[in-house]
Amino acid sequence: MAPEGDDIAILIGVSQYQDPSLPNVPAVLNSLHTMRRLLTDPDLCGWAESQVHVLEDPVGSSELALRLHRLAEKTTGTLLVYFVGHGVLTKTGALCLATSDTQLRYPDLTGLEYDKVRSALLGSPAQVKLVILDCCYSGRAINGLAGSDQSHFAAAAEISGVYTLTAADQVAHVPSPEAQKIACTSFTGALNDVVRSGIPNAPALLSLSDIYPKLKHVLRVRNLPEPNQRATDTATFYPFSRNVAYAGGTGFRLIPREREDLFVKILAAQPHHNLTIPNIERLDDWPGVYLLHQAAGTRIPEIVYVGKGDRSIPHRLKRHLQKIDGRCNIDSGDFTFSYLKLDDDLSYVAPEHLVLRQLHGRGAAAWNNNGFGNQDPGRMRDRTRLRSHHFDALYPIDLSWKLRTEGSALDLTAYELAVQLQQKLPYNFRFEHRGGAFNDETLVSVPEGPLSADQAFRLLSAAMGDKWQISALMGYVLMYREQAITYPSAIRYYVSGQAMGAIPDVYEEDIVDYGP
Template sequence: MGSDDAAILIGVSQYRDPSLLDVPAARNSLHAMHRLLTSPELCGWSEDQVHILEDPAGATDLALEVHRLAEQTTGTLLIYFVGHGVVSRSGALCLTAGDTQLRYPDLTGLEYDKVRSALLDSPAQVKLVILDCCYSGRIIQGLAGAGESQLVDSTDIRGVYTLTAADQVAHVPSHGESAGTSFTQALCDVVRSGIPGAPPALALTDIYPKLKSTLKAHGFPEPNQRGTDTVESYPFSRNVAYAGGSGFRLLPQEHVDRFLRILAAQPRHDLTADRIGELEDWPGVYLLHRESGDASEILYAAMGDRSIAARLGQHLRKISGRCHIDVRDLSFSYLKLDDDLGVVAPDRLVLQHLHAQGRSPRWNNSGFGNKDAGRMRDSHRRSSDHFDVLHPIDLSWRVRFDDPSLGVSAQQMAAQLRAQLPYTFRIEPRDTELDQVRLTFPDGSLSADQAFRLLAYAMGDAWQISALVGQVLMYREQDKRYPDAIRYYAGTRTITEMPEVCKAAGLPDDF
């Protein structure tokens, strides 16, 4: 996938309204779709292209986040939703959020027309919508009566393919905590098994007949689809059941094998700023290695489509500010390339090769390459093998301030912290109170922890600084709890916690 692609995965499994039952299967389906998309052997999306919005509380914030991401996407835009779908009195499909009320879905839910608006406003060239909820098929089939033409038109957008789970009530298995919804589970199974006789790359229109027959054979609701323009032929996944054919290969296998041999033979270099600074600004593919005694492990394989040096510099900065890893144990190797990397996708070739050898790099698809995905993902619970969980941010990182004895505003202090910390420090969008509060502190460096304590004390109890395993937040909020937080700062109070996921990962109590 290109760097201008985005997949927005929305899953709602918990509801405040007792009339809407919790759906644990929705959470499982959300994570299953994430694994499917980021599998290098199948769909090949990178972690930083996939935005998981799990259990969003309010429909308004959800709509704003969908619009924001859609407006920034110029390549491929994929929107997936799993959760309750309800129909309003006017006949409109409403996607639910955590605080949606069944009695007022049009006021408290996300009407599909708002998703349609985001699709219309997005400059993306390819737009895919997958809805796993009750009544989702009605946006294609329409409802009987006066509202039918309006509902049919809700999917009539140029360059959009829509796949829906059910015209009426969708099916959710009643057994097993790890079970997903029947529709998403069947979709994942079809893609992972491949389709014999189909092309080497599967479009959703190739997948649809097999998906429909599979669901029908089990007595589940049948899906529905609608596509416009040539988006129907967009390659959604590699066909693992493809046995080869007589068609033309853009990259002959002997060229691929030679590329892999040459890459494997490249020398390793210490992951240091000096060594990275010696590299030319050139695109290519690179590997991160870790040495442990006599053993060596490939941790990460990726490409720099503009500059290998720039990507390595970003990785070095990120790793330097993490716990339980020593950058001195890491090295890198690389190979400069002259090809159009978006066409050749050398990183996928490397990942497929390593996976076939049972050597899948542990940092790929673990969140290592992720960028700050925004406020909506702050409450997302990470898995026990996520990079941020295994290597939390280092709150002992040292920072220095310009002329601290002269005093600075809270806004200036926060800005200097953001510039020096090797992890994200996100603050409330420009708030005048940050300019009005002033601080003074001793000369010399401070740890990030000491700086946050000073800043929290100055801002008072109305503000809260929350240190999560992967980033730090500063918002005008009180007693807000995040599932992946390791420390909170509010006024004079500092609270240290050990997230359950960190305990499950076997991390020591000290960060």
């Protein structure tokens, strides 16, 4: 709610159609501008006018898809996509969003296939992605009612932070032609009514998942099609609007407000400890919340990350220290940590969010939701273009990192070397190993003495041959049977024992030092 920085809302409304088989829908433009007013209302959603892009009666699905992709690629914070108009189905039952020149007989050739919208979401570095579809058959975007793909949006579970809200699984509803002169489509009208009326006994800030039960009830009472929803990661908690019906809270609070404030104050008063293995190993193996502080030179320490250990604070801190040590442009000696042990079952509560909420807008906790805590993002995210202030872009992996400082010469199979790299590197190394990928007879002769990650990748790529490529990205390393494949965040490629440098494609064209 009231997003800042690189946040973009794309509102698309199509009310007029060239194909007589697709009737014009005047209510669409009313809905389009109602949504714009709702988003930019400073007392509700709080978006700036400059952040909201309104696309009215677009012609040409290719041009619309290109515009959508370009805006999505620029979005690094919150991306909201809203569509209102005709939703039509292809012969295979896939959803298409109709543009003004869409032909009902050839929707896949003349309309915007929803899969292209999904592709834009996949390619966007936005941390939170919200999709609201007000059209017929919009539920297919999350239910996968057709084709061999059991869910068009199921694969989007690998997209970080997605929430989608749809108007109808089958036919959506619009008012009578006469009423459409001043009315919205039924779904958007109900959504607007719920947000503007607020929800009694609900939180002060409403997420779309908070709004959904009330919206579903209103539509059911009005005898209208019921909506649908799906969420991945923490997008379900994204604060969409202020709750105008909030009266300070009259319902039961699991954690009273005064206890929240006391918790944050006590945590802030805890002493700082240098982020070192000896200090971490002195900690009890106990759950709790911790803060990472960074200070370089004479700079006052600032909180860069708020985390929790459901079972063990030291386990999490060790992983963070290892990650920092394996990066360029950063020194673990500049970091301290503070912590607070908790007796609560942290698998059911999120106390770190209480701290983040109080820090919001102060420029602190810059690493939260910015790549620091992420694990392997999966194959579908390898081609993601990162923004320049993403953790991996600021602090790319160190390919000069020493796997060993000394040692005797030894012979390993290529698979054994790959596994050792995967186990010992302070960053992820993902490689293809199914279907007889490795030849058990392929040996790698590791010379005696020190061995860096770069040297190991050269040795491994030489053994694997020219049909394999090792791609060192800013945050992790891949090895697949592929040739001359480029990745936006690559810093180095290895093929047949040769290393080739690469310049990553990051937002704002910031250049960072990638080390030796």
